[in-house]
Amino acid sequence: MNKTIAASPQWISVLILLCSWLLGQIFATETVYWLGLDFSPEMPIWWQVSLAIAMTWCLSLPSWWLIINAAFPAAVFYTVELNWPPIVFMGALLVLVLSYGAIFLTRVPYYPSHPKVHGLVEKLVPEGPGQQFLDLGSGMGGMCLHLATQRPDCKVFGIEMAPLPWLVSWLRARFRHISCVFVRGDYQNYSLQNYSVIFAYLSPAAMSALWEKACLEMVPGTLLISYEFGIPGQLIMPTYSTDETGAAALYVWRMGSNSILMPEQLSD
Ligand SMILES: C[S@@+](CC[C@H](N)C(=O)[O-])C[C@H]1O[C@@H](n2cnc3c(N)ncnc32)[C@H](O)[C@@H]1O
Helix, strand or coil: CCHHHHHCHHHHHHHHHHHHHHHHHHHHHHHHHHHCCCCCCCHHHHHHHHHHHHHHHHCCCCHHHHHHHHHHHHHHHHHHHCCCCHHHHHHHHHHHHHHHCCHHHHCCCCCCCCHHHHHHHHHHCCCCCCCEEEEECCCCCHHHHHHHHHCCCCEEEEEECCHHHHHHHHHHHHHCCCCEEEEECCHHHCCCCCCCEEEECCCHHHHHHHHHHHHHHCCCCCEEEEECCCCCCCCCCCCECHHHHCCCCEEEEECCCCCECCHHHCCC
16 A cells, blocks of 8 residues: 555545545436436435545555445435434534544544453552553543552553543542543653553554654563554564453563563563
8 A cells, every 4th residue: 555545544535535525416417417317315425435435445545444435425414314403413523523533643543441451451560659550542541540449559640632531531530539640631742751551552553653652761671551452563472362351462561671571471
């Protein structure tokens, strides 16, 4: 795949949706003219869906973009047909922007980690006072709240860019009187040097930059844990397999040594 397309499929997808919408209108009118068919309001949308699929396929975008680019125009069309009051759409747009608006920059959407993973991560935090844990992209705070409840001796921090998930995590901690610090911001501008364990559940697009930052800033001997995603270019076995985590693999690195840790090495 072309490097530009690989680096920014979201922008290519926006272009595909715009072009296919425009061409869909033209093709629908031409179909009516040349084939003498009656115009149906669904005709432009089915042209758009077909064109979006063809463009996505021709540009060799990953297969999930085929589904996104095909489903999005059809979903918009049929939802508008429901004739709900505009306030419903405005509300939905606001919730989506406040939760997922940064995806165009980060390419990391919000989805919570599996609760079984919270228990595994808890076991990886070393015993003894002075431990500081950070969840990079803490979402609605599930990981941090679990750890702060189970390990009150450990200082737990989460940093989250999206305003709505951050607000939910902050409210959850406040109402449940759990001592967690939830910072709203971009972890790329946040120092990683004060933490004994850093947890990340991001996306393949974020992992190379995270690894570089972690190697520069994390203190040797501290732990970096990634749920589901390894580092591109590193051919490694995960520390915990999908069976052990209940969903996806868990990778644990001790900083300073470049190798992945296996469960038996974690007590060293
Ligand atoms: C897959 S969710 C993980 C949520 C949570 N850590 C968990 O385990 O349930 C990833 C989160 O990272 C956030 N995120 C992505 N890039 C970020 C960045 N550069 N700075 C802060 N948060 C970021 C997203 O908004 C999203 O909420």
